[in-house]
Amino acid sequence: MTAEVALLSLPALVVFSTFVILPVLMAAYYGFFRWKGYGPPVDFVGLRNYQVILGDPTFHAALWHNLIIVVMSLVLQAPVAIGVALLLNRKMRGRSIIRVLIFVPYVISEVIAGIGWGLMLQTNGAVNGLLEKIGLSGFKADWLSDPDLAIWTLMIIITWKYFGFATIIMLSGLQGIPDELHEAAAIDRASYWQIQWHITLPLLGPTIRIWSFLSIIGALQLFDLVFIIWGQYVAHTAGTSTMATYMVAEGRMAGNFGYGNAVAVVLFLISLVVALSYQRFVLRRDTEGALTGGNG
Amino acid sequence: MTASATTTKNRVSHASGGWGSPWVYLVAFLLIGLCIAPAIYIILGGFRTNSQIIMDPVALPDPWVVSNYIDIILGNLFWRELWNSLVCAVGTTVGVVVLGLMASYAIARYPFFGREAMFAYFSAGLMFPMTVAITPLYIMVRDLGLMNSHAGIILPQIAFALPMTVIILVPFLRAIPKELEEAAFVDGAGRLGFFVRMVLPLSASGVVTVGVLSFVASWNSYMLPLFILNEEALYTLPLGVQAFASQWSVDTARVLAFVSLSMIPALVFFSTMEKRIVGGLTGAVKG
Structure with a gap:
């Protein structure tokens, strides 16, 4: 029996340890070195990399952008997703086609979304062109390069790209709410909105809290969209850089692998602290706590 | 009974529909418009010429030009990148399903010492997104000599998909009744025989969910190929699309045509697998 267990679990254990656990441990080790990525790291610098990161205004800016993205993702996506989920949960004609079309942004890859939006939002692109056509020329703007605007442009693109995921989760939560409650309320002559506000929303609480968790972690590690639309250098000047784009620009792209690994460790620790405190203080009231996992 | 239940339900949902239904359709229509407008823009843009696009960025093609699309379809760049994406996605999916199923089966059905620890070990992987x-993963792949190879994409992707896979599949496999296992043993099947003959068919739906999720993740994956692949011949579609966009940055129409062609496989895949993907994500979140 031991042989069977080994036979069954060893391949997965080896692959998982080699490509997930070991690299993370390596990052913690390499983070203490000044290292260009070739040969064994020898130039031990202790906590110097971490001092530089924590003192670097560019990193502070990236961290600040991440915080904006975390908060605004929750504020923007939750209402949209709940609204759309309520809509999709109604009986209406063409619901299945609506369902497919609404998830288009979520399905197409970040690269396609990034390039498409990047082209549309150029100064002489489709968005400004459209604004001019409908007589709103006053609202034309440099959506991508204006530092006061770019982060909000990013938020709109993020909302567009990811509300579908939130909607899927909210839908699953809605389907867990027994119809009888709505029927009882309807018999008591509660209006549609009263029912949603007093019955649906509170019962959707656990679902919203789990989605928020996933959204926060995702927002802290945002990389693809920013990197594709703003590239590695422009992101900072446009005010859309994130910790992950900072990590790639200052680490791999600059050839400073020790430093890049140290940034990875900082990013991981920040995510870990956020994740653990969220589980401790927010998810704890949901006894089911799917992600905290009884076994995990 | 069924009929009366349906009538009640209809009446209630009708009564509870506070806003009249035209509004619902208007909202749905606007929403869909916002969702697919960029995709429409990309597809239509591919049928225009650059001068059309510069003259008026928002307009229908006039006249419609198909040369952008034809050039790409007749060239081999797009097909090569499509193939590379397919190799990575299929390799990842097969690997995740095979390794994940084996490990989950061991954890779910063998009462060995340390199986809770093994489950926790895999679950901990959720804390380490790619x-x-x-950065260290790149170094690891390089040290193993897997740079510029699809194996260098597939193996890490399998590894990072395993935590979610194990978390989804273990409860699934645990739910298979003990009696079935005993019956199979009485019939002379070993645990492994039981695995092949009973577990695989019974866990098919969980396996499909896991497979679809890892296929989609691999298909859209950008960061890992960006680090691992430098040779254009090996580029997957996301990398290829980006390279194409920067190489032809002055030829917007051609870029739009390339982008819209590369959008098609994912859209077709999703519309056929929509129920699975939605169900899979829901299941994944519910644990």
């Missing part, structure tokens, strides 16, 4: 591990 973004965090990318």
